Amino acid sequence: MNDPLYEPLIYELGAPGRTGVTMPTAPFPATPLPAGLLRDELNLPEVSEADVVRHYTRLSRQNFGVDTTMYPLGSCTMKYNPRLNEAMAHLPGFLEPHPLQDAATVQGSLEMLFNLQTWLSELNGFTATSLQPAAGAQGEFTGILMVRAYHRSRGDTARDTILLPDSAHGTNPATSSMAGFRVVELPTDGRGNVEMDALKANLGPHVAAMMITIPNTLGLFEEQILEVARLVHECGGLMYADGANMNALMGIVKLAELGFDVMHYNLHKTFSTPHGGGGPGAGPVAAGEALAPFLPGPIVALDETTSPPSYVYAMPAQSIGRLKAFHGNFGILVRAYAYLRAHGPAELRAVSENAVLNANYLRVKIGQAYEIPYDRICMHEFVAEGKLDEEGIRALDISKRLIDYGFHPPSNYFPLGTPHTTLKVHEALMVEPTETESLQTLDRYAEAMIAIRQEAREEPELLRGAPHNAPVGRVDEVYAAKKLVLCRAIPEIA
């Protein structure tokens, strides 16, 4: 503490009785908390408002975020989150109602939910949408439970298998086995599509559904999707689309028209809700005629028998039930609604066109210095090889060095090329720039990547020791994950 350069933690500041707030006197008598709920020994600092503001502002500056830097974390769609969404989500009419309030008293909120359901159905040509699931993975789980309920309702209980390409997002196999299915992984061909012979060899009356991440985790569009859907349907299976990465497809293609029966969205990705750090999110599920009756509820319906028509909660006829308390993560739904209204159909299409353009621009530029294992027109993201054998450099070294250049790293080691999979990428650098980055920023990013490739040849130690100018250097990631320490030791306050 005698070191003048030492920045004290908030736990080391403060003085007894110092405070940042003045609580009003309660207009009712104090009620003591039930015994046992209060801890006697709780060393909380007593600090001023300024100390608190500085504490959190300093912490925020030690991290990367979409508001400070380009954040091309593949598959995560870390686009800019318009402040308009925040303003809308904070309107008192949206913020203050209680979820148990009578539907008649929250007609505006229900109208918003109803419109959002309608637009999300329309965007991919589906019949109905449920806004309940709280994240992409929960949306997948919902969709696969609906698949199971559909087959059971027809007395078809032999279908115990979900087919998955090995280019699927990791949540897809996890979802399938959590829902009680057997997972059969299909290999990928040299162009990054599912291998058709392997698909044909695995079809039959045991197939409940095929689950496809589209675009897949190589950032590629499945070129034979119409034929894949035809074959799966022919054997009585259903088609599930992992639509978490809609940022490539909005207004360009409708998944229902490609043959999909059910899909989920990630509103916190494509529809610009701040995410990362674990939530909250929203993973609505949209379904066609066959699966719509199985959607989780309640959903919002329009009752036209009343005058004027009113919005009501309704349970789909053969609903799998509830997936989430109340009405999903309502604040996220408001943000997505605001995003959709602010853009409108033509601009949504432009969002996807620009996301694809930006990714392809970077693919070609970065491809001058790095191997691109599947070098064809990509969708919203692409994968570069991060394992440089000659220099003994790994994807992690490149990513950590990018931090020194002021950029958030791309996704690493995902998708995974292992002897287990057929993917011809060893250590993926999965880059997703999104549409909200300018040409100048894309150029700066590409130049940093190219400079790092040069450093790998001339000064590889620079990469292995990176990051050099971050508040925290290279950590042992396995140790960090197993022995999580969320703050420095809290010293006793004298």
Ligand SMILES: *Cc1c(COP(=O)(O)O)cnc(C)c1O
């Ligand atoms: C992000 C993502 C998911 C999982 O979504 P969560 O909201 O993190 O649960 C699933 N599939 C794909 C393709 C994704 O990109």
